[in-house]
Amino acid sequence: MPLSTQCQDDDKKYVLVASLDNARNLSNILKAITFKDHAIFTATSNGLQVTVEYCKTLQASAFIQTEIFQEFTIKEDLVAFQINLTVLLDCLNIFGGSPVAGTSTALQMCYKGYGYPLTLYLEEGGVVTVCKIKTQEPEELIDFDFCSTNVINQVILQSESLKEAFSELDMTSEVLTITMSPSRPYFRLSTFGNSGNAHYDYSKDSDMMEMFRCTKTQTNRYKMSLLKPSTKALALSCKVSVRTDNRGFLSLQYLIRNDDGQHSYVDFFCCPDEEGEEE
Structure with missing residues (x-):
């Protein structure tokens, strides 16, 4: 994993570190729920859930289990923040959204906690790009009570x-x-x-x-x-x-x-x- 050392120096400061060999595996799933700009990210030991709501009548959630990630480290029981989903997708596709045979964009996401940005390290063909996306306090989600x-x-x-x-x-x-x-x-x-x-x-x-x-x-x-x-x-x-x-x-x-x-x-x-x- 080319990005495996990116967060090591500050490893103790991060409450969440998640890595993927292929960023498309995340961006494709997020595209499926991108109908509003902002989304709530909720991370637990089971994986990452991304939720979008519209007018309290529609809720969409994408769940990416820990097995999908090459690395998934969480130091709190629950890590949650709100982020601009459109900006995140733009960053994930910074090397181009169309796949090229034999190439993929490696991704490492690092988050220090409340008030800090979500930091993305993206690498393709030896070129590393760092993106920092502002996070917000998550809004309370509607409980649809679908049992x-x-x-x-x-x-x-x-x-x-x-x-x-x-x-x-x-x-x-x-x-x-x-x-x-x-x-x-x-x-x-x-x-x-x-x-x-x-x-x-x-x-x-x-x-x-x-x-x-x-x-x-x-x-x-x-x-x-x-x-x-x-x-x-x-x-x-x-x-x-x-x-x-x-x-x-x-x-x-x-x-x-x-x-x-x-x-x-x-x-x-x-x-x-x-x-x-x-x-």
Whole structure:
């Protein structure tokens, strides 16, 4: 690891040090949740979680487990800060965002604690660039209270199938209606746009359906403006888990495979469009 010595001189001062041989493994995951400028970074001994919220109705989190990193050292039970996600991505791609065969950008992230910047050491082809990004005190995140014990319905699909569905549905629709049921139509996506009503159905026995577990018929509406940010994660993923709980809250969990074949997860939580249902 070319950057392994960068933080050694001040090693005792850092509460968090994380290293990657390939910075793209981090930047690709972060792109999947970049729909607002600022994000909350939360690090524990299990790994790094990056969370973005929008209007208290949508929350997206990317979790990068410790196994993804070549080095992951944390000296506190919890390390948290807020950072400009757009600036961080610009720094991670400072050598160019497109991969070149046989080359990769090595990364080492170092953080001294509250009030200090996040320091990035990036190396490619023997050239080292140092970036320091201002951090802020993290804002309190909304607890969507999405508990697995309250999940009513869940399906796991191959992502290609969901991409196909979105390409055929009318994206001018203000809402997407999701119907999940133990009987027909099983799993249905519906839109109501300029071209009229459109439905896309999945059979529980479909080749694209890896798991079907529905216990109760539910039909919920979600604002399309809230779901569109998740299409970035969909484009990068190979599988997606769709869950709804007893309140109609929606969970979309995307399985993303990085350049090294390792897996990370991106979660989106979305409130149902209750106003639309009342209308």
